[in-house]
Amino acid sequence: LPDAARLVTARATLMDALPHTGTMTAIEATEEEITPHLDDTVGIAAVNGPRSIVISGDNTAKIAAHFADRKTKQLTVSHAFHSHHMDPMLDDFRAVARTLTYSAPRIPVVSTVAVDSDLTDPEYWVTQVRAAVRFHHAVQELETRGVTTFIELGPDGVLTAQAQQSAEGTFTAALRRGRDETTTVLTALGTAYVHGHTITAPQGDLVDLPTYAFQHERYWLVPTGGGNATELGLGESGHPLLGGLLRLADGESTVLTGRLSPSSWLADHQVRGTVVVPGTALVDLALHAGELAGLSTLDELVIEAPMLLTEALQVQVKVVDDTVTIHSRTDADWTLHATGALGSTPVTPQEFTWPPTGSPLDVDELYVTLTQRGLEYGPVFQGLTQAWRDGEVLYAEVRVPEHGFGLHPALLDAALHPSAATADTLALPFSWNGVTLHTREAGTLRVRLAPEAGDGLSLHAVDENGVPVITVERLVTRPVGTELTAPTDGLFQLSWPQVTPTTRTTEHTLIEVPTGNVHDVTEHILTTLQTHLTDT
Incomplete structure (x- = not known):
C-alpha cells in the first residue's frame, strides 16, 4: 500500500506541474475513421467503445470538424492527457517507479494498455501515462475469457454504460451518484448472485472513520427563519427535482416543493430559444406526487400553460384527494401549469x-x-439512437445515462422525437391519459408509437429485456404559436354577468355529452356546436 500511494502521488503531482495546454475531444466514430486525420500533434487518448473515441493533443477541434455530422464534445480537462503533452514528466515519473517494490497480482488482470511489459515492470506504469486507454478492447478480452458479469468499482456507473457497447452480459455498479451506498452495493452483489456467482463477505474488524474537521460548521445558506428543512417541517420527497415534502395538517393534501434552475440539465430543452420544462417532467412530478399519496397511476394530466425556465422557479406539486396540480412562480403570483387526475388502476401494457x-x-x-422547427435539444435530451416507420406506427430506441428518476424526463421526451420530427408542424404535449409506470429507473426504452382516435397518440415502452416500463393510452399535442409567453395569471376565475333576455323565440338543440376525460368532452361539444351553427 505505501508503494501504491507513492506511485499515485507522484503521478498526480508531476501531471499537475505540467503547463495547462492542449485539448481533448470525444467523437462518435471508429478508430479506423479517425486514424487518417491524426498527426504528431494529436493522437488517440482512449477507445471507450466501438464508436466512442477520445482524441488528445494541441488542437483537437480541427479533427472534430471532420465529424461535424456526428456527436462531438470537447472535454473539460486541465491537461491533454495521454498525449505528447505528458512527455516532460515521464523521466521523473520513471525515476520514482523504479524505486518501488512490485508483486505479481493474485487475481488475473486485463490491462487497458496494449504493451508487452507486465504490471511488475516499472516501465508499464510509465507507458500507462502516455499510451491510449483501450477500454473497449479490454472489455472484449474479458468476454473472450468467458466473463459474463461485470461489476464497476468506482464513484458512478459511467464505465458500466460504456462496457455494454463492447460486450454482452450482466452489468452493474457498486456505487451510483445520488443513491444510497449500502443499497447500491448490496444490489450489485445481489445481481451477481442471481446470475450464478457465489458471494463471500470479507471478514474483518469495524473501525471508526476519521473525524471531519468542519463537522459543526455550516457552509450553506440557512432557510429564512433559521433551521434546516426538517426543523421547518419539510420531509424528503425522494425526487431529484423537488426535494421538499410537506403533508398538510388536513391529512388529505401532499405537496412537493423545490426550485428549478435554468443552469441545470433542463437547459438542454429549448423551444425557439426559450428554456421550457418538458411536459414529460411534469408527468414525472405528477406520478411521483401521486405515489407518495398512495395513487400509482396518472389517469389524466392537462398542461394548461408552458413552464418557462428563463429564471429560477419555485415549484409546487399538490395532491388533494385524487387531483394533482402543478404551479410555479418567481416572485410574483403563482401560475397554474397543469391539472390532473390520479388513480390506482394500472393500464395493461x-x-x-x-x-x-x-x-x-x-x-x-x-x-x-427538429432543430429547424425550433426544438433545440442539448446532449441530455438527444437520447434517440434508432427509429423506424411501419405505416402509421413509429418505433424508437432511446437511452440516457444512469439516473435517479422513476423515468427520466429526457428518456420519455426522446421517445416522442420520431413523432415530433415527422409531424406537419411544431407541437408540444397538451394532455396525457392513462399513464402507468410499470418499472422504475430504466436507462433504455424500446418504444411503439401508434395513432389513436382523432389526433391522439399511444405510447408503449419496454426495456432491453422486454419488461414493460411505461404505458400512455393517449397523448395529444397542440401546435406552438410564434412566440412562447408565460401567462401573467394562470388562476382563472368564474364570473356571472347579467344578461337581458330577448323576446325573440329561438329553436333549442339538445346536445348529448358523453362521459370521459375533459379533453374528449370539450372536443365533442365544440365539434357538435360547430356543425349545428354551420347547418343553421
Missing part, C-alpha cells in the same frame, strides 16, 4: 415484437428537422 419490421429512419436527419 401492450406487447410488440422487436426489432420492428419497418423502414429505418435517419436519426441525425430527425434531429436536424
Whole structure:
C-alpha cells in the first residue's frame, strides 16, 4: 500500500506541474475513421467503445470538424492527457517507479494498455501515462475469457454504460451518484448472485472513520427563519427535482416543493430559444406526487400553460384527494401549469415484437428537422439512437445515462422525437391519459408509437429485456404559436354577468355529452356546436 500511494502521488503531482495546454475531444466514430486525420500533434487518448473515441493533443477541434455530422464534445480537462503533452514528466515519473517494490497480482488482470511489459515492470506504469486507454478492447478480452458479469468499482456507473457497447452480459455498479451506498452495493452483489456467482463477505474488524474537521460548521445558506428543512417541517420527497415534502395538517393534501434552475440539465430543452420544462417532467412530478399519496397511476394530466425556465422557479406539486396540480412562480403570483387526475388502476401494457419490421429512419436527419422547427435539444435530451416507420406506427430506441428518476424526463421526451420530427408542424404535449409506470429507473426504452382516435397518440415502452416500463393510452399535442409567453395569471376565475333576455323565440338543440376525460368532452361539444351553427 505505501508503494501504491507513492506511485499515485507522484503521478498526480508531476501531471499537475505540467503547463495547462492542449485539448481533448470525444467523437462518435471508429478508430479506423479517425486514424487518417491524426498527426504528431494529436493522437488517440482512449477507445471507450466501438464508436466512442477520445482524441488528445494541441488542437483537437480541427479533427472534430471532420465529424461535424456526428456527436462531438470537447472535454473539460486541465491537461491533454495521454498525449505528447505528458512527455516532460515521464523521466521523473520513471525515476520514482523504479524505486518501488512490485508483486505479481493474485487475481488475473486485463490491462487497458496494449504493451508487452507486465504490471511488475516499472516501465508499464510509465507507458500507462502516455499510451491510449483501450477500454473497449479490454472489455472484449474479458468476454473472450468467458466473463459474463461485470461489476464497476468506482464513484458512478459511467464505465458500466460504456462496457455494454463492447460486450454482452450482466452489468452493474457498486456505487451510483445520488443513491444510497449500502443499497447500491448490496444490489450489485445481489445481481451477481442471481446470475450464478457465489458471494463471500470479507471478514474483518469495524473501525471508526476519521473525524471531519468542519463537522459543526455550516457552509450553506440557512432557510429564512433559521433551521434546516426538517426543523421547518419539510420531509424528503425522494425526487431529484423537488426535494421538499410537506403533508398538510388536513391529512388529505401532499405537496412537493423545490426550485428549478435554468443552469441545470433542463437547459438542454429549448423551444425557439426559450428554456421550457418538458411536459414529460411534469408527468414525472405528477406520478411521483401521486405515489407518495398512495395513487400509482396518472389517469389524466392537462398542461394548461408552458413552464418557462428563463429564471429560477419555485415549484409546487399538490395532491388533494385524487387531483394533482402543478404551479410555479418567481416572485410574483403563482401560475397554474397543469391539472390532473390520479388513480390506482394500472393500464395493461401492450406487447410488440422487436426489432420492428419497418423502414429505418435517419436519426441525425430527425434531429436536424427538429432543430429547424425550433426544438433545440442539448446532449441530455438527444437520447434517440434508432427509429423506424411501419405505416402509421413509429418505433424508437432511446437511452440516457444512469439516473435517479422513476423515468427520466429526457428518456420519455426522446421517445416522442420520431413523432415530433415527422409531424406537419411544431407541437408540444397538451394532455396525457392513462399513464402507468410499470418499472422504475430504466436507462433504455424500446418504444411503439401508434395513432389513436382523432389526433391522439399511444405510447408503449419496454426495456432491453422486454419488461414493460411505461404505458400512455393517449397523448395529444397542440401546435406552438410564434412566440412562447408565460401567462401573467394562470388562476382563472368564474364570473356571472347579467344578461337581458330577448323576446325573440329561438329553436333549442339538445346536445348529448358523453362521459370521459375533459379533453374528449370539450372536443365533442365544440365539434357538435360547430356543425349545428354551420347547418343553421
